[in-house]
Amino acid sequence: MSLSTVSYRIDRDNLIVDVSEEWDRFAIANGGSCTSHSIIGHSLFDFISGDPTRMFVRVLLDYCRHMRQPVSRPYRCDSPDLKRFMEMKITCLGDDLLLTHRLLRTEPISPPVNFPLGDEVVGQGLNRCSICNRIFTFGHWLDVDLARRRGLVEPSVDRVEYVVCPVCQASQK
Numbered sequence: 001m002s003l004s005t006v007s008y009r010i011d012r013d014n015l016i017v018d019v020s021e022e023w024d025r026f027a028i029a030n031g032g033s034c035t036s037h038s039i040i041g042h043s044l045f046d047f048i049s050g051d052p053t054r055m056f057v058r059v060l061l062d063y064c065r066h067m068r069q070p071v072s073r074p075y076r077c078d079s080p081d082l083k084r085f086m087e088m089k090i091t092c093l094g095d096d097l098l099l100t101h102r103l104l105r106t107e108p109i110s111p112p113v114n115f116p117l118g119d120e121v122v123g124q125g126l127n128r129c130s131i132c133n134r135i136f137t138f139g140h141w142l143d144v145d146l147a148r149r150r151g152l153v154e155p156s157v158d159r160v161e162y163v164v165c166p167v168c169q170a171s172q173k
């Protein structure tokens with residue numbers, strides 16, 4: 001394991017019961033506001049923005065629990081100037097589930113685009129897919145740097161609504 005892999009365990013009520021040692025190192029490297037002390041005992045869903053994304057994750061958790069099989073899905077967790085290609089893997093540990101998030105690779109976002117995160121998020125803004133991080137603009141789902149180069153998005157977006165795009169919805173099946 002390295003800083004590019006973090007994992008945590010949730011119980012049958014989706015409460016976070018344990019996090020990997022890498023978690024705190026990763027949290028501190030990224031500003032330190034979300035260390036293990038502040039997340040253990042909370043619901044996983046407290047940390048997921050937007051009902052569509054919560055539903056997406058819930059389906060994967062339910063699938064893993066009912067089928068007793070691991071599930072993995074690629075997703076993106078971009079920063080303003082970096083595309084971070086991630087993988088989430090869910091495995092059964094008795095009645096608990098272990099969720100492991102692994103950084104596969106990165107690419108620059110050029111030019112960079114800033115988005116509000118977490119509880120800064122307010123609805124009625126630009127739709128952004130929580131899973132692939134593409135944005136919906138002028139009838140198309142586009143990577144942010146492509147949209148920026150085409151002049152379809154500003155360098156800083158103040159209002160965003162996190163949803164799941166049709167392609168990512170279809171990947172659930």
Ligand SMILES: [Zn+2]
Nearest residue numbers: 129132165168
């Ligand atoms: Zn998507």
